[in-house]
Amino acid sequence: MTTGRDILRVTLRRNAGAISAGTLLLGLYQAAETAFPIALGLIAEHTLRERELGSLALSIGALAVIITTVSLSWRFGMRILQQASVTEAHRWRVRVAACGLQPVAGDTDLKSGEILTIATEDADQGADIIEVVPLLISSMVAVLVAAVALGLADVRLGLLVIVGTVAILSILSVLSRRIGTSTREQQARVARAGAKVADLITGLRPLHGFGGNHAGFLSYRRVSTEARTQAVTVATANGVYAGIAQGLNAVLATVVTLSAGWLAFEGRITIGELVMAVGLAQFIMEPLKLFSEMPKYVMTARASADRMALVLSAPPVMAEGRGRPSPGDDLEVEGIVFGGLRELKFRVPAGEFVAVAAYQPGAAADLAAVLAVRVPPEAYAGVVRVGGRELSDLPVAAVRERLLVNPYDGEIFAGTLRSNLDPGGTGRPVAEAVEASMLTDVVALHPEGLDHGVRDRGANLSGGQRQRLSLARALAADADVLVLHDPTTAVDAVTEQLIARNVALLRRHRTTLVLTSSPALLDAADRVLVLDGGAITAEGTHRDLLATDETYRLAVSR
Structure with a gap:
């Protein structure tokens, strides 16, 4: 200590x-x-x-x-x-x-x-x-x-x-x-x-x-x-x-x-x-x-x-494991009990785009915290696996190499648009991420383009611009498994439709999980899981659920 x-x-x-x-x-x-x-x-x-x-x-x-x-x-x-x-x-x-x-x-x-x-x-x-x-x-x-x-x-x-x-x-x-x-x-x-x-x-x-x-x-x-x-x-x-x-x-x-x-x-x-x-x-x-x-x-x-x-002296969220992720990119949640989650169980096969419609926002936040390794494994029951390996068996750095969780309140840093999108200058696919997140208008608005200055915490950007910048950064990371938590709550309906379509195209054949109540993102997903009372209560495409589930229709229709 x-x-x-x-x-x-x-x-x-x-x-x-x-x-x-x-x-x-x-x-x-x-x-x-x-x-x-x-x-x-x-x-x-x-x-x-x-x-x-x-x-x-x-x-x-x-x-x-x-x-x-x-x-x-x-x-x-x-x-x-x-x-x-x-x-x-x-x-x-x-x-x-x-x-x-x-x-x-x-x-x-x-x-x-x-x-x-x-x-x-x-x-x-x-x-x-x-x-x-x-x-x-x-x-x-x-x-x-x-x-x-x-x-x-x-x-x-x-x-x-x-x-x-x-x-x-x-x-x-x-x-x-x-x-x-x-x-x-x-x-x-x-x-x-x-x-x-x-x-x-x-x-x-x-x-x-x-x-x-x-x-x-x-x-x-x-x-x-x-x-x-x-x-x-x-x-x-x-x-x-x-x-x-x-x-x-x-x-x-x-x-x-x-x-x-x-x-x-x-x-x-x-x-x-x-x-x-x-x-x-x-x-x-x-x-x-x-x-x-x-x-x-x-x-x-x-x-x-x-x-x-x-x-x-603050202890790490979990002891560093020594294993390495397996080649597979599937995400599996089995029997998770934590906060508002009750025996939560689902699986996202490699390459699938799945959306989770959480009727209780707190349950979505608890799930995001567990997946982001912000909660120690001993604080919850059940296991989370990436590529068939439990998160508790892997070093945090190895988990983050494969699994990226982008929070709804992602931080924006002082610097430029480019430095926020590619902090390490690693040559990420920035242009594709900017286009997919509909950040193109912000880039085109300024003569400096991606080199436009950003103040601390994005103080010179609107709420929607900050959210799109955060989404673009997550997409540019090109993670094997990407989890997005409410990525479009601060944008208008038209832009939301375009973002949903673009994200689905950019992440095609890549494992993607979106925690959202956005009809546009739910419709773009291959499959929708309904999270109610801490467990998955329904499953299907967005349009099938609209047609067959009255509760779902009332919860997600805008």
């Missing part, structure tokens, strides 16, 4: 080389930064004592070396770490996206908009742990070097830095835990707001149609207000944290400076040591600030990793 802690552990282990190199270079950077005030103190000491130009030139040369080391070590150290962080974020984005596209047995209670946020923002923030660890260690190096240098001047100054640092971190660790909890809640609420926007965009036209756009707006405003309130809470906590950290660091620097001044006044340290102490007191404020901020970033990375784990 993947957890947020596991994700961070894998991230650190996989990038151990980059983290080691980055830590070494950033540690060198902090050590050189610390050496700068120490060098100034020594220069002041030797200049006052010896007053020689040679010593002064040597000291200036030493300062030049220190400055060069500071510049180069920071530049190359951060370059290594940022490259590793970006690469690691890409790996987690791909993995989260892959898991989000796979059917899972458990309900993660995450919508597509939330998964998008997790695959982008949370993946980036989780990978930030690669930079956090070296920065944390290098800051500790700076504080320790400063403490040792001050301790050599006077033990009390070194102890003051160490004790003060421990006290500051103890106080800030309490605050960082609260920030981590608030950040997790903020990320969840922002993701929910993003999902709500995606849902509203998808249903914008229907909302306008029945006057529900105002209610949809109010729903989004409520979710967005919750996200804003939580964001203000997190920002307030971060502000308090930063203010307290800055104040504590300033207090420590002031105490060290005053203590060094008092010791110099009493003659216990030299003027050069005083210059060094004052310089180090000012310098350690920056690594202390960085050191004190790291727990906050660790908590943020942990919160993001926990959210990624919600997607990555």
Whole structure:
């Protein structure tokens, strides 16, 4: 089971080389930064004592070396770490996206908009742990070097830095835990707001149609207000944290400076040591600030990793089988009991075009879910076979190579018409699919043709255009066994007639199952199965059933 802690552990282990190199270079950077005030103190000491130009030139040369080391070590150290962080974020984005596209047995209670946020923002923030660890260690190096240098001047100054640092971190660790909890809640609420926007965009036209756009707006405003309130809470906590950290660091620097001044006044340290102490007191404020901020970033990375784990730990819809489909393209459903289905049994021989007229829409949706492998085999009774092999014996990828289920609410992606029809650029029969689905008018309407831009979720297309694009994509896949669920509910009657005829011609001699109440598709089918009460109650051609079955005639006539 993947957890947020596991994700961070894998991230650190996989990038151990980059983290080691980055830590070494950033540690060198902090050590050189610390050496700068120490060098100034020594220069002041030797200049006052010896007053020689040679010593002064040597000291200036030493300062030049220190400055060069500071510049180069920071530049190359951060370059290594940022490259590793970006690469690691890409790996987690791909993995989260892959898991989000796979059917899972458990309900993660995450919508597509939330998964998008997790695959982008949370993946980036989780990978930030690669930079956090070296920065944390290098800051500790700076504080320790400063403490040792001050301790050599006077033990009390070194102890003051160490004790003060421990006290500051103890106080800030309490605050960082609260920030981590608030950040997790903020990320969840922002993701929910993003999902709500995606849902509203998808249903914008229907909302306008029945006057529900105002209610949809109010729903989004409520979710967005919750996200804003939580964001203000997190920002307030971060502000308090930063203010307290800055104040504590300033207090420590002031105490060290005053203590060094008092010791110099009493003659216990030299003027050069005083210059060094004052310089180090000012310098350690920056690594202390960085050191004190790291727990906050660790908590943020942990919160993001926990959210990624919600997607990555979701169990697959079924254990991966090891078999391969047999050569046959027949589809067999035997004794299925699930949802609204009761001992459902039928067979579609290879090459036949069969339509299922479901009197209860929920039963059709349950059948589509089972065939699409969105339901684990243990959740229903009975078996589904493709080419004589049970779906539970086959890997999901192998099932999808042979059996394609196109849902009635198929997603449309940002890109072009062509990229939606042939996402992988595999040279599918796009032209035939466009013509069969009557998408030709959409292609001809725009000068770019198939390269016409499509917005996210097809926001610039009508409901009928989106449905025809989804149907064309399914037809272009040229699957051995194709299942279509209500593919023409958003098109007019004339277009529906043409689509039904075209689909029957294009899928001739290919196994096709259509779940529909469309008279045009029912008439185009070789055979119609009547699904009522969860079982097949009648069978025949559309016209025979119209003539002999009054219930059927009333159910499908328009």
